[in-house]
Amino acid sequence: MTVVAGLKSYGSEAGEKTEERDAKRFWRTLRAESLISQSGDFNAALSCIIITHFHLDHIGALPYFTEVCGYTGPIYMTYPTKALAPLMLEDYRKVMVGRGEEQQFTHENIVDCMKKVTAVDLKQNVQVDKDLQIRAYYAGHVLGAAMFYACVEGSGIVYTGDYNMTPDRHLGAAQIDRLQFDLLITESTYATTIRDSKYAREREFLKAVHKCVANGGKVLIPTFALGRAQELCILLDDYWERMNLKVPIYFSAGLTIQANLYYKVLINWTSQKVKDTYATRNAFDFKNVHSFDRSLLDAPGPCVLFATPGMISGGFSLEVFKHWAPCESNLITLPGYCVAGTVGHKLMSGKPTKVDLDKDTQIDVRCQIHQLSFSPHTDAKGIMDLVKFLSPKHVVLVHGEKPKMDLLKAKIKSELGIDCFDPANTETVSFPSTRFEKSDASNAFIRSSLTPNFKFPKDEITDMPSLHVHDERVSEGILTRVDGKKLKVIGFKLVVDSIWFS
Numbered sequence: 001m002t003v004v005a006g007l008k009s010y011g012s013e014a015g016e017k018t019e020e021r022d023a024k025r026f027w028r029t030l031r032a033e034s035l036i037s038q039s040g041d042f043n044a045a046l047s048c049i050i051i052t053h054f055h056l057d058h059i060g061a062l063p064y065f066t067e068v069c070g071y072t073g074p075i076y077m078t079y080p081t082k083a084l085a086p087l088m089l090e091d092y093r094k095v096m097v098g099r100g101e102e103q104q105f106t107h108e109n110i111v112d113c114m115k116k117v118t119a120v121d122l123k124q125n126v127q128v129d130k131d132l133q134i135r136a137y138y139a140g141h142v143l144g145a146a147m148f149y150a151c152v153e154g155s156g157i158v159y160t161g162d163y164n165m166t167p168d169r170h171l172g173a174a175q176i177d178r179l180q181f182d183l184l185i186t187e188s189t190y191a192t193t194i195r196d197s198k199y200a201r202e203r204e205f206l207k208a209v210h211k212c213v214a215n216g217g218k219v220l221i222p223t224f225a226l227g228r229a230q231e232l233c234i235l236l237d238d239y240w241e242r243m244n245l246k247v248p249i250y251f252s253a254g255l256t257i258q259a260n261l262y263y264k265v266l267i268n269w270t271s272q273k274v275k276d277t278y279a280t281r282n283a284f285d286f287k288n289v290h291s292f293d294r295s296l297l298d299a300p301g302p303c304v305l306f307a308t309p310g311m312i313s314g315g316f317s318l319e320v321f322k323h324w325a326p327c328e329s330n331l332i333t334l335p336g337y338c339v340a341g342t343v344g345h346k347l348m349s350g351k352p353t354k355v356d357l358d359k360d361t362q363i364d365v366r367c368q369i370h371q372l373s374f375s376p377h378t379d380a381k382g383i384m385d386l387v388k389f390l391s392p393k394h395v396v397l398v399h400g401e402k403p404k405m406d407l408l409k410a411k412i413k414s415e416l417g418i419d420c421f422d423p424a425n426t427e428t429v430s431f432p433s434t435r436f437e438k439s440d441a442s443n444a445f446i447r448s449s450l451t452p453n454f455k456f457p458k459d460e461i462t463d464m465p466s467l468h469v470h471d472e473r474v475s476e477g478i479l480t481r482v483d484g485k486k487l488k489v490i491g492f493k494l495v496v497d498s499i500w501f502s
């Protein structure tokens with residue numbers, strides 16, 4: 001099985017263009033390196049494409065691949081991803097056009113591309129062809145995000161996409177079965193970060209926003225239209241209710257309002273808490289949130305405004321930034337992660353008094369800056385927990401920064417004893433595969449496997465039994481297969497290797 005992971009990885013190249021999801025360049029590179037197919041016959045070379053979630057660094061190159069490169073094979077994604085992907089792609093296309101860049105795909109390309117997508121449910125077994133089977137698992141992160149298990153003749157891999165191991169206000173935590181497989185490919189955006197309590201971080205954010213509006217200031221919250229916007233909105237809307245605040249909260253773009261509609265429709269994919277309270281109150285019916293009109297930009301009085309894009313790399317959030325940054329009483333919140341070259345990244349590095357937008361435009365920054373420390377990505381502990389839980393034979397780290405990935409790689413090797421790799425883009429790593437097969441067992445064999453057989457070896461130093469129980473029972477039997485039929489283990493011999501109280 002060959003896996004080409006990621007349609008574009010973040011932060012892999014230096015310079016101004018790092019946030020670009022250059023679809024053309026991505027496929028050209030793969031082709032030049034013969035990673036999929038040198039001849040360009042992608043249909044013959046690929047069994048299918050799997051999209052884990054709607055973020056542009058995961059789907060940005062898809063319409064180009066189907067409509068320009070001519071891939072016509074199967075494409076799989078979850079129902080919410082299929083619903084939300086066209087919004088994201090259309091928004092991306094408009095930003096490209098707005099910046100005067102070459103349009104890599106048209107509106108019609110997006111529509112035609114989405115028609116080729118097969119939507120899947122969580123835990124649904126999808127038989128792609130006679131050899132390949134895939135299955136999606138809940139990944140948290142954003143609405144509809146999934147991890148995928150893929151298996152060919154009993155030998156399998158898990159590709160995580162982006163995931164979150166802790167629930168947030170609107171989504172649950174990632175959930176996957178304890179599967180047996182050879183290779184786990186996991187994101188590692190926060191390969192070395194361990195986060196403290198989420199409530200403390202939320203309180204800090206609310207305190208900063210409240211203080212600003214209480215002093216008559218305006219708060220700009222640049223954000224991705226989907227995911228973070230809903231998460232922060234639930235938080236603020238709740239707080240506004242509790243504190244009986246009357247200051248208006250605005251959404252800038254139609255995209256976000258539209259996205260909230262989808263969230264309401266796709267309520268089943270959100271967190272248990274949102275689902276539980278749905279009968280009495282829909283968490284996405286924000287009481288205090290209104291849509292923003294451009295004429296309000298210079299209106300007097302305090303307000304809170306959600307505007308895209310998240311890293312202030314262009315679009316409306318940049319326009320608002322130009323208006324609001326020079327005033328001391330205003331506040332700008334920044335996401336936990338900003339790509340180099342964006343205004344967000346410049347604001348994160350120290351406390352700049354001026355930001356150069358281009359060679360002719362310089363903005364005075366006198367406003368306050370608050371950096372959000374919550375993120376829909378798992379932290380390092382979450383990655384370690386998942387690797388430990390799944391215990392694959394090999395781990396490959398992707399979607400991260402090289403020095404941090406190197407540290408995590410060393411930790412996975414030393415603490416979990418699992419082989420780990422962090423290949424660069426276009427680098428290939430290969431692994432031997434193991435064939436896992438289900439087998440029946442004779443009653444005698446099952447009985448012998450279940451019978452406990454304890455031994456109490458003494459601890460040579462303390463001479464005391466301790467609390468940790470380690471059971472390494474090994475049952476032996478004979479594996480049979482008659483006439484190419486199902487496997488069966490027969491036998492009765494039980495060998496107890498060791499049981500430790502250590």
Ligand SMILES: [Zn+2]
Nearest residue numbers: 053055141162
């Ligand atoms: Zn993502």
